[in-house]
Amino acid sequence: MSKRSRLKNLSANPDAPLTHECHKKPVSRREFIAQGFRAGTATLLGTSALSLLGERAHAISPDLLDKYYNPASCDLANVAGRKIPFVCFDLAGGANIAGSNVLVGGFAGQRDALSTAGYTKLGVPPDFLPQNQNPNNADSNDFVNDRLGLLFHSESAMLRGILERAGEDTQAGVNGAVIPCRSDNDTGNNPHNPTYGIYQAGARGQLLQLIGSSASVSGGNSMAPAMMIDPELRPTKIDRPSDASGLVDVGDLNQILSDPADVVAVMESMKRITDMRLDLSKTMMPGQEDQRLKERISCEYLKSADTLERFSNPAELDPSIDPNIVGANGIFTADEFASDREFRKTASVMKLVMDGRAAAGTITLGGYDYHTGDRRTGESRDLRAGRCIGAVLEYARRVNTPVMIYVFSDGSVASNGTIEVVDSISGRIDKGVWSGDNSSTGASFFLVYDPSGQPQLLDTGPNDTARHQQIGWMRPDASVDTAATPAANNVNLLVETVVLNYMALHGDEGLFDAFFPSQGLGSAERRLAYTAFNKLASVGATGTLNG
Template sequence: MRLRRAKQSSIPADQPLFHTDHPRPRTRREFIAQSMTAGLATVLGPSIFGLFAQPEIARAALSPDLQALKNGCGLSVQGAGKIPFICFDLAGGANIAGSNVLVGGPGGQLDFLSPNGYSKLGVPGNMLPSTANPNNTNPSQFGSDFINAELGLAFHSDSAFLRGILERTALMTRAGINGAVIPARSENDTGNNPHNPMYGIQRTGAEGSLLGLIGSRNSDSGGNSMSPAMLLDPSLRPTKVDRPSDVTGLVDVGDLVGLLDQSDAVAVMESIQRISDMKLNRVDTGISTDEVIKDLVRCGYVKSADLADRFGNPATLNPALDPQIVGANGIFTQDEFDRDGEFRKTASVMKLVINGFAGAGTITMGGFDYHTGDRSTGEVRDLRAGRCMGACLEYAARVGVPLMLYVFSDGSVASNGRIDDSENGRGKGEWTGDNSSTAASFFLVYNPAGRPVPLGGSPDMQLRRQQIGYMRPDASVETASSPTANNVNLLVDTILLNYMALHGEQSQFSNLFSLNSLGGSSIVDQLTVFEPIVNGTIS
């Protein structure tokens, strides 16, 4: 007989969480985990004059006589050509395994755990993934109504993450998605887990036209969790951007664009460059580095014209003015966008990354330390996180580029089996405490050309590829099941390996990350999930 709790109201998604078994929060990290402050969106980059990853976004072309100068001035149009990468850092110890993404034993996601194991993961006996739902006449491809594989990766059919993703994605978008789950322990309620892979992603060549990386906090990693020390590059530390106005503020095209229309402003700047160039050719500065100085002057004018050409239209950068993001046909309604800061933050980050203005980004969401003695609080927060994940995937589909989306949290939670029958509790197990042994991470990959294909010679082998490591029947991570299972640094290495493999570059992994400890080539092969979807550049 299941223990049940009377219907109760959940804690709103933005309301702080107070735990009697936690000390009073003192650090910014603890405030974010308990939703006492928001995770801010930030951008960072070495220069605003980078490589332009999306040439079709430019509003006009510079005159032919200036195009040749662009490459020499660091303004080549093609860009780095890497797959956009966004990770969600769910601060506080969110549930990922079982109630959201299915995690199983050595046989993969569908090698089911024990009923007691699922109960610890918040899944009650009448919702086990191995059973059929008598109220559903449309069973899944696996013969169970409590499994949903619309995204390639198997989720529990009532996963809040999944419901949020499905709400924001079109059917055609889902057909291009696949993913993998990684059962891996990490410590609870601490930013000392080196989860964040941003610097490694940048090292593989991910770069944007304005920024290198984006993050959601003013920290060395740009997120709540740390970056591995071996990857840290202090020169790439983030700068805050937490609203659309901050995104548009990344570029100042000057007053001329306001006085003239965009094309006329570009023409004036081009003319200034030509006049300046004629004068430079007639004089000798008398300095030993005469040509270097002249090149700097020439490039200064070319860069000004190029900025006006690319970004003179405010809609180029502003997510609030992008009809694919906000509005009647947008991913968010105007009312949602105006009311919810997490949606505005997500829109700002995905606008920059997916359009190639930034190479990669972290979105930190706070308030996931939700072991509040009910289920509804966590469900509401997971649902909003899923909506933000879905928004990123759908926007990538609308822009027409691939995307790798990585989701992690510092630790996890567990249930004692008591049921929350409130509307938002949905008849599932209450979260009653932290539990690092139930932790997991997962990633999703969107490919406009079609669903990414797992490696493996048979459908069964391909399914097994989509789970790296496994859990014991009691829903605790088997620490001997993979190199990543008890080492967060190696979890990051595994994500970097799979990112490179999507470009067909996995053979370069050991050279690029020579300090990794994943093991020999046979282990590296086992940790690689998908066949390549691009060949080093996005066409």
């Protein structure tokens, strides 16, 4: 007989901080975020070298393209062909993904059932096993939901949030894949973030390259693989509408000068003055280093002038006044947007990425170390994560642009079989409480939306699509089979697997060796088993988006 939780007073507020008797008091930034004491934000103390690209040919004064302008290192040209926007969600602390949210099965795929004890470990009680009959599910008569292509448990709180924000037309264009993978708990050594790799795979933004809701090297809570980090691409911190609109804010100049052309003229003059100063300066650096340093300094002033010429209206970057995002017909109501910081954070990042201003973005959601001995705490957080994921999918449909969304967490949780009755899709039902960390139950997943039609899984043989939708597998006891794929027991190779799949959406998987010569996924033939989808219908022959 299942035990039932006696906890009565724990808050289901997704902003409430988490306390654990089995954890020391939080000390580091990532520990505060994981336990919900911070929201995955920070103050930006330094600026990155932004790649400020625009939408039309240069309109800045020709004399600025002087001896300090090096087009090889100071690219002001248009983005020559756009790649698929990329947004990742970093669920800080070790969230549940497998079983209670995205289904994970054995060797044959998501429907290859685990043992009853295995599902219990994943928070799914015996009465709600995926294969059981479910009279409340008219679509399949079981506890499986396939509306997003990727199979979710029909009572998943995360799924509930996604479907709440992503309409039926959006859902029809979505598919996804899950990657069972072991990930250590309560450690800062989890290099989950793939955004540097996405940039290396060809993604570019018009205004800047990488953004993230935390002012960290990765832009999120988890680290990025060390071999992919480029210090010049350090993500710019974006976690609220004012951060986005402030990217082209010139402060008091707008109060003094009403004509944007005059503001640009001032910035151009600053560049000329800087060049005059550089002419008189001696850096004492050897050889070409003197010239390179001066080019770099001059380039930043040139980019500032160029950016203001191309993006003279900060309102174009502000999600709070975009009717697709906020308002009567928006993804969020005005009250929701004003009262939930995670919605504002998500909207700020997704708009910059989906509108092509940034190449890739990370959204950190804090408080996912939720093994609090109850279930309601985790349910409320999973529900909100789903709403944020669904918002990105819905916005992609509204702006008619594909997107790849990657969801990961630094660790995972497990249930001891104790039951709590919680609100769910079909009413109040039994679910297993989260009783502790468990790195062996980990998984990550990605969803892909294409306005030109649902992404198609690779099919290289009988029943092969199921093994491309689930890259790897779990043992019957719900522990990751760490020998299934390179990603299963190596977070660095998990990131490589995600980047490989991003490239495959463009038909660029054959370039993986050239872009990542030290990759650890093996030969092209072997990598095929770790690839989920064919090239998207929205991608043309050149590997960039049509139109």
